[in-house]
Amino acid sequence: MASAPTYTPIATYTVSSATPTISFTSIPSTYTDLVLIIGSALSATSSKGGLFTLNSDTGTNYSRTELYGTGSSAGSSRGTNISSSATYIGAITGFDTTNPANAILHFMNYSNTATYKTVLGRFTLATQESDATVYLWRSTSAINRIDLNLQSSVNWTAGTFTLYGIVAA
Amino acid sequence: MILPGILASGISGHLGGNYTSIATVTLSSTQSSVTFSSIPQTYTHLQIRALTVTNVPSGSAVMYFNGDTTSANYHNHYLYGSGTSAAANNGGNNSYAPEFVGGAAATSPGASIIDILDYTNTNKNKVSRELGGYDANGSGFINISSVLWMNTAAISSITFNITSWLSGTSFALYGVK
Numbered sequence: 212m213a214s215a216p217t218y219t220p221i222a223t224y225t226v227s228s229a230t231p232t233i234s235f236t237s238i239p240s241t242y243t244d245l246v247l248i249i250g251s252a253l254s255a256t257s258s259k260g261g262l263f264t265l266n267s268d269t270g271t272n273y274s275r276t277e278l279y280g281t282g283s284s285a286g287s288s289r290g291t292n293i294s295s296s297a298t299y300i301g302a303i304t305g306f307d308t309t310n311p312a313n314a315i316l317h318f319m320n321y322s323n324t325a326t327y328k329t330v331l332g333r334f335t336l337a338t339q340e341s342d343a344t345v346y347l348w349r350s351t352s353a354i355n356r357i358d359l360n361l362q363s364s365v366n367w368t369a370g371t372f373t374l375y376g377i378v379a380a
Numbered sequence: 381m382i383l384p385g386i387l388a389s390g391i392s393g394h395l396g397g398n399y400t401s402i403a404t405v406t407l408s409s410t411q412s413s414v415t416f417s418s419i420p421q422t423y424t425h426l427q428i429r430a431l432t433v434t435n436v437p438s439g440s441a442v443m444y445f446n447g448d449t450t451s452a453n454y455h456n457h458y459l460y461g462s463g464t465s466a467a468a469n470n471g472g473n474n475s476y477a478p479e480f481v482g483g484a485a486a487t488s489p490g491a492s493i494i495d496i497l498d499y500t501n502t503n504k505n506k507v508s509r510e511l512g513g514y515d516a517n518g519s520g521f522i523n524i525s526s527v528l529w530m531n532t533a534a535i536s537s538i539t540f541n542i543t544s545w546l547s548g549t550s551f552a553l554y555g556v557k
Contacts, residue, residue: 217554218399243404243552244429276513276520278461285468287461291518319491320431325548329431329491331511343461345513345522347488377429379552380401 217378224373226251229366233359235374238321240353242376245318247357251370252311258336260362263316265328265348266355277344308369312336322353398557402426406550414545416553417537419499423555426496428538432481433489433546441542442476443494443527445506445535451475458525477527480512481540486548488516499535506535 219242222235238245253259273293279286317331330346348354357374361367400423405414419426432441452473459468471478481492492512499506506529513522529535540551 217401243550274515274517274520276461276463276515276522278459278466278522278524280466285459285461285466287463287466287522289463289518289520317429317491317493319429319489320550323431323548326431326433326486326489329489329514331491331493331513333511343511343513343522343524345491345515345520347515347517347520349487349517377399377552377554378401379404379429379550379554 217380219376219378221245221374221376223371226367226370226372229254229368231361231364231366233367233372235357236355238355238357238374239376240322240355241378242322243320243379244377245321245354245357246375246377247314247316247318248373248375249314249316249359249370250311251314251367251372252308253361253365254368255307255363255365258310258312258339259365261314262360262362264358264360266350266352267358268348268350272349273346274349275344275346277342279340279342281340310336310338311369318354318357324351324353327351328354400555400557402553402555404550404552406548407545408547410544410546411549412544413539413541414551415537415539416551419536419538419553420555421500421534421536423500423557424498425556426499426535426538427554427556428492428494428496428551429554430481430492430494430549430551431489432492432549433486434542434544434549435485435546436543441479441481441540443479444476444539444541445529445531446533446537447539448529448531449475453530455528455530456525458523460521460523463520477508477529479510479525479527479540480521480523481542486546488514488520489548490514496535496538502532502534505530505532
C-alpha cells in the first residue's frame with residue numbers, strides 16, 4: 212500500500228472586489244478527483260444562482276438531481292438538458308456578507324475518457340437551505356477547465372475559491 | 381473573453397501528509413465484490429471515493445466491516461431525493477450496511493464518498509456517512525446516509541458487494557490523519 216501525500220491545492224482565489232467570473236484553466240490531468248471548495252458572498256438582497264461550465268461547453272449537455280431542506284420542508288428537483296450556458300448550482304452563492312454560503316464540489320475521476328462525468332455537490336446557505344446535488348456532464352472529455360459564473364448579472368464580492376487535486380495510489 | 385473575472389491556472393504546493401492514498405481498485409472486468417484488506421491502523425479517519433458503473437440502474441451495494449455479516453450489527457438512516465420528491469428512511473438490525481455505490485452505465489456513472497470516522501477507536505461502535513448519487517439526464521438519485529456498525533473492533537477491512545460492477549469502476553481508499 213502506498214503512503215504518499217495526495218491532497219494538493221491547484222489554485223486559490225480570494226475575492227475582495229466585484230467579480231463576476233472565476234476560471235480555473237489548464238487543469239492538470241494528473242489527479243484522480245478534483246475538489247472545489249467555495250465560501251462566498253454577493254452584494255445582493257437574495258441568493259442568486261451560481262453556474263459552472265466545464266471545458267467551455269455551453270451546450271445543453273448538463274443535468275442534475277437535487278435534494279434540499281429549507282428548515283421547514285425537504286424536496287428534490289431535477290434539471291435535464293439544461294439549456295442555459297451552464298449548470299445551476301444551488302446555494303453556492305449566499306447573498307451578502309451577513310448570509311454567505313459554503314459549497315464543496317467533487318469532480319469524480321475527472322480525467323477519465325471512458326465515462327461521462329459525475330459531480331457531487333454539497334451546499335449550505337444556513338439562513339435559507341442545505342442542499343446535496345449530483346450533476347452529469349454528458350462528455351467523455353477530461354475536464355481541463357472550470358468556469359464559475361452568476362445569474363442575474365451580479366458579482367461575488369467576498370469569498371475564497373480553492374481547487375484541490377486528489378491522487379489515488 | 382473572461383475579464384473582468386479571475387483567471388486561474390497556477391499550481392501551488394502540497395498540503396502535507398494529512399490525507400494519504402492507501403489503495404485503489406480499478407476494475408478491468410466485471411466484478412461483484414471489492415475488498416480493502418489489511419487497512420493500516422495509523423490514521424484517524426478513512427475516506428472512500430468511488431466512481432461506479434453497473435448493469436443495474438441505480439443499483440445499491442452492501443458494505444461490510446471486517447467481514448462481519450452478523451445479523452443485527454448494522455443500522456442506517458438515509459435522506460434521498462429522486463428528482464421529484466425527497467424522503468427519509470432507516471433500516472435496523474441488518475447483517476450488512478446498504479450503500480449507494482451504483483450508477484446505471486458509463487453514460488451516467490454513480491459517485492460515492494464515504495467517510496468512516498474514528499475507525500481504530502476500540503472504545504465505541506463505528507459510524508460512517510455517505511454522499512452518493514447518479515444523474516442520467518431525466519432520472520437520478522441523490523443520497524445522504526449514515527451507518528452504525530455495532531462493534532467496537534478497529535476496522536481492518538471493508539468489503540463492498542453488488543450484483544456486478546463493470547469495467548471502469550474504481551474505488552479509492554484514503555487515510556486522514
